[in-house]
Amino acid sequence: MGMILLDRRQMLGGAAMLFGSPLPGDALAQERFPSRPLAVVVPYPPGGSVDLVARALGDQMAQILGQSIIIENRGGGGGAIGALAVAQAEPDGYRVVLGTQQTHGTNDALIPNLGYKTLESFAPICGVCTVPHALVVRRDLKVASASDLVALLRSEPGKLNYGSTGNGSSSHLAAELFKIKTGVQAVHVPYRGGAPLAQDLVNGIVDFGFVAVANILGQIEGGLVRAIAIASDTRVPQLPDVPTLSEAGVAEVNADAWFAYFAPARTPPDRIAVIAASVEKALSADPVREAFRLNAVVSHWRPPADMPAFVAAEVKKWAEVVRLSGARAEP
Missing domain, CATH: 3.40.190.10 (Periplasmic binding protein-like II)
Incomplete structure (x- = not known):
């Protein structure tokens, strides 16, 4: 009786079927996501507006996803330390950063040897809000x-x-x-x-x-x-009688600070979509709406498909402002 030769992948495949576990290369595709807690890095100290938004949304996202949301405050370096920690994380969707106009809009131009490139090191998830x-x-x-x-x-x-x-x-x-x-x-x-x-x-x-x-x-x-x-496209509810700069005759000075979630580059798109959907739903929750109102934060959902172009435009816009002004980051 002749011998039957199996290549290594066939052998591993048989073992996977026998023990009911996927091959290593297929693990991300077959694992239910999320199946464990998610970490959201806040690249600033506790108590600020980014921290407040992350915690308000995290409470709701945990209920929607059925997993805990762990908030990690990693301040320093104009937000660069926390952002870099996520850029270097495994691209599995379990570690993301609530980035800002600073961490993902201006730092590329302001900080030499930053350690990450916004447009290369991250997969943008969704926009969350603005701070006028x-x-x-x-x-x-x-x-x-x-x-x-x-x-x-x-x-x-x-x-x-x-x-x-x-x-x-x-x-x-x-x-x-x-x-x-x-x-x-x-x-x-x-x-x-x-x-x-x-x-x-x-x-x-x-x-x-x-x-x-x-x-x-x-x-x-x-x-x-x-x-x-x-300095926004629209007036803010807390100051309804104060016009925008455009209304006042000063055009093209839109300077909202914005917050958005980012994952490491190469995070699977289906996981990006799951997180984004949970954020979109969380933004409509009454506790989040109230927290935003009390802190003059304006909800501004931006879906995953719109994020790459938006972030690229912001990086370009603020790089030009830095170049023309000679601005430098805090030493």
Whole structure:
């Protein structure tokens, strides 16, 4: 009786059938996803707006997916440390990052030797929300609108100053975009965060600044500073009487900070789709809506199919702002 020769894959296939387990190469395709907890890296310290959004959505996503969502805060390096940790993770969908305009829009241009390339190192999952910036002036500055401010800055080039939440921050780059589009000059005063910036606007130490609405809303409502425009396509519900910059006659200064989920490059598309669907459903949950409302966060769902073009456009846009302004990240 002759011998029957089997190649290695046939032998492994027989073993897989015998023991009821898939071949290693087929594991991702056959495993139910998710079958264990997911980790969401927040590339900033606890307590900030990115952390708040991740936790509000995570609670709902856990119910939808039937698995725990573990929030990991890995701050530092302008969000680059947490983003890099996900870029280097296994591309299996179990470790993702809630990225931002900073981590996945500006860091490529701002930080030398970043360790990742946004368009190569990640698979974008979906957009989640925006955090609008208000153009805020000290209360005694003699301007009533954004066009008035532009006229004043043009008449006194370099005499006024503006504050930001730090070198290379979204607040800083919003102001640089404003300067580029209007051709004005002003002196940059960087702060370490929104609270000290808001305080010095109240005290009249800085003349104006682009500040996340959530960080300055109380001072605006209390009459301690004045919001004269919103750097978004639409007005924000918390400040319905404040026009957008476009409405005020200053075009092409859309500077929303945005949040979006990213997985490591080469994560299977079907897993991307599962996570994205859970996020979309979570965004409609009442607890998430309320958390967003209280913190001046605007829900803005962006599906997986739209994300590559959106992210590429953002990287290009902010690279040009960095180039023209000479902006640098916080050392």
